[in-house]
Amino acid sequence: MDSEPVNVREFQKLAKEALPKMHYDFYAGGAEDEHTLKENVKAFQRITFRPRILIDVSNINMETTILGYKISAPIIVAPTGCHIYAHPEGEVVTARAAAACNTIMVLSFASSCTIEEVASSCDAVRFYQLYVCKQRYVSAQLLARAESKGFKAVVLTADTPKIGRREADIRNKLTAPQSKNLEGLLSVEADSKGGSDFGAFASETLDPSLNWKDIAWLKSITKLPILLKGVLTAEDAQKAVEVGVDAIIVSNHGARQLDYAPASISVLEEVVQAVAGAVPVLFDGGVRRGTDVFKALALGAQAVMIGRPVIYGLAAKGEFGVKRVLEMLKDELELTMSLNGCCTVKDITRNHVRTEGDRLRSLM
């Protein structure tokens, strides 16, 4: 592509050109037939607006707060592993870009850079994403390090008791992650049996016995607020509130875990209704446009998290690329708010969107 990208999707093409196939496929891929991967994006396309007119939109304010922390717009950086494949300096660069955009980055447990490197890269509010390992002391130690380095919340990813079947990674024989955080704590060597070493490492490391009772364990080892990531049903949303998490993240892990899990946006409202305002609900999966951000907010999300586009920005143009991705989404959100007649994020309501469900109900 000769010209500068004009939207977030165009960064994907640049990233594909910039990266070795094995690493591009790791970032871009989903589980099995990638049905959910496509649905995450397509389901947004089935939601339309009910824009309101003749509202003074000369001043738009996108600011919001997450767990009391002010951010410039309801768009934050999702936890994604292995940024070193996209940029030689890895997550440190992503962290700087997020900070420059006045937003929160969630640092992945599978980050290439250490917690300490990211913490000292720049001043910003950051959250830490936790996987629970079979060797629980590893998770406990990493969380303690994040807490001592000023991370403000822990995102417990609950949709990965085992790693999803990512066939591109198996075909490419993806190598195990380079994780400086784990040095001295855990070996990344694993027997892939001819498939992906990355998958083999994850299978040997993730604790499939993790269950609802372990939220009490997590609370016993940290004072940080807990966000539970991977909720897709009303039942689990209610349980999450009962066990006392501080926020819920509606997510299907960017369609990398269970294929034929629902598109995240298609279940957001179900979760929001079940939670009934008890805790904030965040959202991720398939957000590629400011219009997508608006739709998620209209269906009850407090903020959205961005996964792949951030990595594509990093791979294509480093810190500038991540900033551009976040700015493009913010600019598009601002315009979408203006054209829907909303001056602040609080003005965005359920009445501003029409979902597939609404259309079906209107036919009955």
Ligand SMILES: Cc1cc2nc3c(=O)[nH]c(=O)nc-3n(C[C@H](O)[C@H](O)[C@H](O)COP(=O)(O)O)c2cc1C
């Ligand atoms: C390359 C890649 C690595 C990921 N690594 C993690 C991870 O370490 N922890 C986690 O909770 N989620 C991880 N995710 C899932 C993201 O946090 C997020 O749920 C997803 O990417 C959102 O969908 P999107 O990519 O369509 O924006 C990863 C996603 C991708 C694409």
Ligand SMILES: CC(C)CC(=O)C(=O)O
């Ligand atoms: C399973 C992890 C080690 C990484 C991850 O969450 C991902 O690649 O989606």
